[in-house]
Amino acid sequence: MSHLPERKEKDCLNCGTTIIGKYCHVCGQENIEPKETVWHLVSHFFSDITHFDGKVFTSMKDLILKPGFLSKEYMKGKRVSYLNPIRMYLFTSFVFFLVFFSLYRIDENSLDILIGGNNIDKIDSAQLSKLSSEINNGKPLTKEEIRKKYDTAGISFFASRYKSRAEYDSLLKAGVNKDNWLQRMITYKGMELNEKYHNRSALAITTVLGKLQHSIPQMLFVLLPLFALFLKLLYIRRKDFYYTDHAIFTIHFYIFIFIQMLLIFGISKINSVTGANWLQYINLVLIFAIFFYLYKAMRNFYSQGRFKTILKYFLLLISFFCLGMALFIIFSFISVLEI
Secondary structure (H helix, E strand, O other): OOOOOEOOOOEOOOOOOEOOOOEOOOOOOEOEOOOOOHHHHHHHHHHHHHHHHHHHHHHHHHHHHOOOHHHHHHHHOOOOOOOOHHHHHHHHHHHHHHHHHHHOOOOHHHHHHHHOHHHHHHOOHHHHHHHHHHHOOOOOOOHHHHHHHHHOOOOOOOOOOOOOHHHHHHHHHHOOOOOOHHHHHHHHHHHHHHHHOOOOHHHHHHHHHHHHHOOHHHHHHHHHHHHHHHHHHHOOOOOOOOHHHHHHHHHHHHHHHHHHHHHHHHHHHHHHHHOOOOHHHHHHHHHHHHHHHHHHHHHHHHOOOHHHHHHHHHHHHHHHHHHHHHHHHHHHHHHHHHO
16 A cells, blocks of 8 residues: 555546546556655555565465465465465475576586597596596596596497397388387387497486486476366365365465475585484475375365375375376486487
8 A cells, every 4th residue: 555645536547447435446556646756666665575575474384384274265265465376386486496406417527528538638636536436336547548438338228139220120121020100219219329329328318317307397387287186086076176276275285395395405405514414304304294294284175084184195195106107207208209
């Protein structure tokens, strides 16, 4: 609400509607004088900031300490006092993946080293020691020995009994080999990877894992509406719950997971710097809290007894795990095709 004086005219400056009261009933704009001083501008800015911070604090506090509460309030129509769940999701997911990709990423220097001998000379002594230890059972190697080792490596990413694509095509044409479309595609891709990475399986696998890592946001995004669909099926007799209600519940649960994982990342980083291994137990508690939170949220949001909630809770976890594994396989396959 602004402290500027109210206009005497009763036409809305935004949409032109005749105003009854102080606010336009069509667009919601306040009927105040459009000219404002610098002081009004500054005070309005700080008012918006403190109002937003109040919403953040209230929403995050209730989200963490009252499982299922925000979803229930949203379902009842009480939405002005809390942050919009979509905005909360976008903000927390952005922060989560920003931290995640900063802390856990494929070492590009190691990839460059594995591609060939051209980049081995660029690595420092620490990288050299780490690399030689990994590929030679902990024993040190010189840069020249590492180069020779990779030049002579003959481990195939995809084991094939065919010497070339031409040989494979001729066998298919002659009818000797009767592979179906999928088998042919896998064989062709395997030959392509062996040729591209010069039979170095470590590089190909690392590249696939890098692409798969960057597919995690897409996987989680695909899982979100499916998670809500499972909830809809589990509570199909509850006609007072629409699919959007289950979706809002899922979004709030996702936000809680992002917050917990950010805490886990922070504690893991402190552990790696200080060597305080006892911090790992705190991470175990935080992981367990995610599963316990889901149960409490279901219990509070859907207001069913313990037995029914526990039964549906485990059905939801099993279904979600199976679907997650299926999506992981699909995205892994896509990652292989993309390299």
